[in-house]
Amino acid sequence: MTGYSIEVPGGAAESLRLRRHRTLTLRTLGPDANVAMLIYALDDPAERLNVPDTLKAQMSAHIKPPMTLMSDMGRALASVTASSLDWHDAITGHSLPAAVERRFGPSSYAADRNDWRRSARFGLLTELWKHGLGARDLHANINFFTKIAPAGDERGTLAFVPGHASEGDYVTLRAEIDLLIVLSTAPHPLEPAEAWTPAGVRLEIAEGPAPAADDPSRNWRAETARSLELAERSYA
Amino acid sequence: MSDEFVLDDIVEAGDGWIGEIPAGTLLRITDLHGNQAVDTLFYDALDYANRYSAMDTIREQGAVYLTTGSVLMTVNCDPLATIVADTCGRHDTLGGACSQESNVVRYGRHTRHQHSCRTTFVRKAKEWGRGLEKRDIAHNINFFMNVPVTEDGGLTFEDGVSAPGKYVELRAERDLLMLVSNCPQLNNPCNGYDPTAIRITGRRP
Numbered sequence: 021m022t023g024y025s026i027e028v029p030g031g032a033a034e035s036l037r038l039r040r041h042r043t044l045t046l047r048t049l050g051p052d053a054n055v056a057m058l059i060y061a062l063d064d065p066a067e068r069l070n071v072p073d074t075l076k077a078q079m080s081a082h083i084k085p086p087m088t089l090m091s092d093m094g095r096a097l098a099s100v101t102a103s104s105l106d107w108h109d110a111i112t113g114h115s116l117p118a119a120v121e122r123r124f125g126p127s128s129y130a131a132d133r134n135d136w137r138r139s140a141r142f143g144l145l146t147e148l149w150k151h152g153l154g155a156r157d158l159h160a161n162i163n164f165f166t167k168i169a170p171a172g173d174e175r176g177t178l179a180f181v182p183g184h185a186s187e188g189d190y191v192t193l194r195a196e197i198d199l200l201i202v203l204s205t206a207p208h209p210l211e212p213a214e215a216w217t218p219a220g221v222r223l224e225i226a227e228g229p230a231p232a233a234d235d236p237s238r239n240w241r242a243e244t245a246r247s248l249e250l251a252e253r254s255y256a
Numbered sequence: 257m258s259d260e261f262v263l264d265d266i267v268e269a270g271d272g273w274i275g276e277i278p279a280g281t282l283l284r285i286t287d288l289h290g291n292q293a294v295d296t297l298f299y300d301a302l303d304y305a306n307r308y309s310a311m312d313t314i315r316e317q318g319a320v321y322l323t324t325g326s327v328l329m330t331v332n333c334d335p336l337a338t339i340v341a342d343t344c345g346r347h348d349t350l351g352g353a354c355s356q357e358s359n360v361v362r363y364g365r366h367t368r369h370q371h372s373c374r375t376t377f378v379r380k381a382k383e384w385g386r387g388l389e390k391r392d393i394a395h396n397i398n399f400f401m402n403v404p405v406t407e408d409g410g411l412t413f414e415d416g417v418s419a420p421g422k423y424v425e426l427r428a429e430r431d432l433l434m435l436v437s438n439c440p441q442l443n444n445p446c447n448g449y450d451p452t453a454i455r456i457t458g459r460r461p
Contacts, residue, residue: 066389071395072352072353073355076352077362079412080410081405081406092358093357094357107409112315113311113312119333154305155331156389157391160310170405170407172405172407174321175320175346176346177318177320250357250360
């Protein structure tokens with residue numbers, strides 16, 4: 021079997037292994053979806069996505085194709101090969117249990133069964149735990165499908181952009197080394213919706229080709245190309 | 257308010273500092289010669305997992321840059337410190353710390369063995385011990401560093417907004433562990449291409 025597809029409902033969490041050169045497409049199943057994602061090198065989770073390194077090397081405060089997602093060791097963990105959106109947030113974190121309860125009121129399994137409201141932090145830590153990881157392994161996450169726009173003013177004021185993603189929006193990642201991916205579909209903490217109605221997402225895993233010599237990520241910036249080269253050296 | 261320093265250290269370019277700062281301390285970092293990036297991490301002194309989080313801090317204040325009034329938050333949104341004075345104007349917390357590996361990506365293989373902030377973090381963390389590991393080195397603050405975020409989502413490193421004698425002062429909101437790397441980066445304007453010494457002072461109000 022090379023490839024499969026699963027649906028993750030809104031407000032849930034998931035973790036999966038993604039082998040080198042497999043692609044993972046996230047596809048939204050409703051409006052205002054958010055996927056908070058953490059990424060680790062499968063063979064050594066001490067190596068992980070480093071958002072500041074990723075952003076500063078590629079001179080961008082947001083994630084878009086054909087950037088690579090870089091580890092703290094300079095390797096490309098994944099390339100963003102395609103997306104219906106040109107902006108995915110990576111600088112505003114994810115929801116915490118206390119904030120979700122403050123905003124939407126108390127919720128529990130006893131009262132709400134499987135519709136109980138679990139924060140992104142709860143889901144991410146639960147999935148991390150299953151892989152022997154914990155709170156100290158949290159790193160700055162990407163928020164796929166969310167745009168937080170900078171005003172360009174003196175303070176660097178940020179504002180959530182409503183309606184940025186709608187049903188059917190997608191983003192595709194190509195693993196450049198073997199990965200552990202941990203994600204949550206809880207709402208973004210700055211999303212202004214009054215009710216807790218998080219959209220789900222479909223995960224499509226497929227076999228893909230290795231990046232060719234003329235791959236768009238390799239030709240994006242010299243820094244992006246070097247991150248791919250460092251990833252390739254691990255398998256040389 | 258006492259003006260007596262309980263802490264007064266000079267940190268040379270490329271060197272680091274690690275130590276505990278008691279709650280209530282007024283902590284001042286002074287850019288002695290101007291245009292110097294000071295890569296800084298804070299931890300709850302009683303629980304290192306409850307550490308500074310750039311992204312939680314940015315989200316909670318709804319703005320990218322740190323300045324007077326900014327509350328530095330942990331991953332659990334507990335306040336670590338508040339910036340109470342700032343003669344520089346703004347500070348970065350998106351740019352992270354330079355490392356040997358990120359230097360290779362950004363500038364090429366010839367920079368692989370140049371000194372970097374993460375090397376200083378490793379050295380000082382090992383010196384401190386007490387269970388600090390690589391995974392405890394999260395995304396830091398860059399005091400005095402200018403990393404403008406544009407409306408179209410661009411990110412650049414520009415010449416410092418700082419100048420000789422500019423300082424930032426923080427009030428510790430709990431007992432802290434502070435880890436500092438006085439940035440040795442030579443390949444971009446963050447230190448004005450000439451890393452210089454800083455002064456760290458602390459006093460009890």
